[in-house]
Amino acid sequence: MSNRPLNVGLVGGGRGAFIVHPHQRAIHMHGTRRVVAGALHPDPKIALEEAANWPYPIRGYGSYDEMIAANASLPDDQKLDYILIVTPNHVHFDPAMKAIEAGIPVFCEKPLCLNLREANALVKAVRKHNIPFAVAHTYIGHWTSRLARYIVRNGLIGEVRWVDSYYLQGWLATRLEATGQQQAAWRTNPKMAGGSGCGGDIGTHALMQLRFVTGLEITQLSAQLETFVEGRPLDDHFTVYCKLSNGGRALVRASQICIGHKNDLGIEIAGTKGTLVWRQEEPECLTIHLNGQPDRVYWRGAVTPGDGFLPKDMPADLMSEPTLPPGHPEAFHDAFARLHHCFEADVRAWKAGKPFKADGSKYATVEDGWMGIAFIETCLKSSARKGAWTPMPKKV
Numbered sequence: 541m542s543n544r545p546l547n548v549g550l551v552g553g554g555r556g557a558f559i560v561h562p563h564q565r566a567i568h569m570h571g572t573r574r575v576v577a578g579a580l581h582p583d584p585k586i587a588l589e590e591a592a593n594w595p596y597p598i599r600g601y602g603s604y605d606e607m608i609a610a611n612a613s614l615p616d617d618q619k620l621d622y623i624l625i626v627t628p629n630h631v632h633f634d635p636a637m638k639a640i641e642a643g644i645p646v647f648c649e650k651p652l653c654l655n656l657r658e659a660n661a662l663v664k665a666v667r668k669h670n671i672p673f674a675v676a677h678t679y680i681g682h683w684t685s686r687l688a689r690y691i692v693r694n695g696l697i698g699e700v701r702w703v704d705s706y707y708l709q710g711w712l713a714t715r716l717e718a719t720g721q722q723q724a725a726w727r728t729n730p731k732m733a734g735g736s737g738c739g740g741d742i743g744t745h746a747l748m749q750l751r752f753v754t755g756l757e758i759t760q761l762s763a764q765l766e767t768f769v770e771g772r773p774l775d776d777h778f779t780v781y782c783k784l785s786n787g788g789r790a791l792v793r794a795s796q797i798c799i800g801h802k803n804d805l806g807i808e809i810a811g812t813k814g815t816l817v818w819r820q821e822e823p824e825c826l827t828i829h830l831n832g833q834p835d836r837v838y839w840r841g842a843v844t845p846g847d848g849f850l851p852k853d854m855p856a857d858l859m860s861e862p863t864l865p866p867g868h869p870e871a872f873h874d875a876f877a878r879l880h881h882c883f884e885a886d887v888r889a890w891k892a893g894k895p896f897k898a899d900g901s902k903y904a905t906v907e908d909g910w911m912g913i914a915f916i917e918t919c920l921k922s923s924a925r926k927g928a929w930t931p932m933p934k935k936v
C-alpha cells in the first residue's frame with residue numbers, strides 16, 4: 541500500500557452525537573489517518589444530510605450496509621482501511637460483523653456488544669479472518685496508564701494485594717432520560733444499552749483499567765447492581781467485589797448518581813512493597829507510595845530511569861513515546877489518538893500481509909471486549925442471587 545493516509549468510515553455520529561467528535565479529532569491528529577465516509581444516522585435521509593453538513597467533505601451513505609457494500613468496488617486509494625463504530629451499544633454487533641466479513645478492520649466503541657452470544661461470534665470471526673479489531677477503551681491510551689502497567693507488571697510495587705478501580709459520575713442523578721436527552725435516553729434503555737446500565741457503560745472501563753495495568757484476571761465476583769433513580773429500568777450504581785487470579789482482591793465499582801463527580805475514573809493498586817495511585821481527571825501523573833519513603837510523583841515526559849525506584853533499562857518504546865514536554869498537558873483526545881495510532885500500525889502491517897501484534901498492550905482487543913461482556917453477564921447473575929460469589933467464564 542502507498543503511504544497515503546488511512547481512510548476511515550464512520551458508523552454513527554450524526555445529529556447531536558457525542559463520542560464521534562473526540563474520535564474524529566484523534567483520527568486526524570497524526571496526519572496519517574482521515575475520515576472519508578460515514579453512515580451517520582439510522583434514518584437514511586438524515587444520514588445523507590448529516591454527511592453533507594459534516595465539517596469537511598466525506599462520502600455520505602444512507603446506511604452502514606450501503607457503506608460496507610460500496611467499499612468492494614471503490615478504487616484502492618478510496619477504499620476504507622477501517623471503520624469506526626460510534627453507535628449506541630445495540631448497533632455494535634451487526635456493523636462490526638458485516639465489516640469483518642467484508643474484510644474491513646474495525647475500531648468499535650465499548651462495550652463490545654450486548655451479550656456473550658454476540659461477543660463469542662465476534663471473537664470467532666476476528667480470529668477466522670485474522671483481521672485487526674480494536675475496542676475503544678480510551679483510558680489505556682494515556683501514557684501514564686502505560687507507565688502504570690510497566691510498574692505493576694514488573695513487580696516494582698511488589699505482589700498485588702488489593703485494587704480499587706472505580707468510575708464515578710453524577711450526570712444521571714436525576715431522571716435525565718425523561719427529558720429526552722439523547723445520551724441518557726439510550727443508556728437507560730435495556731434494548732439499546734444491554735443488561736446493565738452503569739456497569740456496561742462505565743464499569744467496563746474500570747475493569748479494563750484493572751486488567752490492563754495489573755495483568756490480573758477476575759476469577760470470581762460478588763456484585764450488587766442497584767438503581768437509585770425511580771422508574772429507571774437499569775442499574776445506576778454498580779459495586780463488584782472480586783477475587784483476582786493471583787489471590788488478591790479488588791473492588792470494581794461505578795456510579796452515575798454521585799453528584800459532583802464528572803468522569804472520576806481512577807485506580808489504586810496496593811502491592812506488598814508500595815501503592816500506585818492514578819486518576820484520569822489528572823492523567824499527566826501517577827503517584828507511588830513506598831513504605832517509609834516520601835511519595836513519588838511521576839509526570840509524563842519527566843521520568844528518569846534508574847532513579848532508585850524505576851530501573852535503568854526502561855523499555856525504549858515506552859520512554860520514546862511521549863510527544864509533548866511535561867507541563868503542556870495531554871488529555872482525552874491524546875489518549876484516543878494514541879489508540880488510533882497504534883491500531884493504524886496494525887492495520888498497515890495487516891494490509892502489507894505482515895504479522896500484526898494485537899496483543900492488548902497498545903489498545904483493547906476483541907478478547908478484551910469479550911471479557912467486558914463476560915464480566916457484565918457474571919455480575920448480572922451474581923446480583924440476581926443477592927451478590928452470591930459467581931465464577932467468571934474461562935477466557936475465550
Ligand SMILES: NC(=O)c1ccc[n+]([C@@H]2O[C@H](COP(=O)([O-])OP(=O)(O)OC[C@H]3O[C@@H](n4cnc5c(N)ncnc54)[C@H](O)[C@@H]3O)[C@@H](O)[C@H]2O)c1
Binds near residue numbers: 741
Ligand atoms: N470510550 C469512551 O470513552 C466512550 C465515551 C462515550 C460513549 N462511548 C460509547 O460510544 C457509543 C456511542 O455513545 P454516544 O454517547 O456517542 O452516543 P450518541 O447517542 O451521542 O451517538 C450515537 C450516534 O449513533 C447514531 N446511530 C444510531 N443508530 C444508528 C444506525 N443504525 N446507523 C447509523 N448511525 C446510528 C446516532 O444517530 C448518533 O449519531 C456507545 O457505545 C458508548 O458506550 C464511549
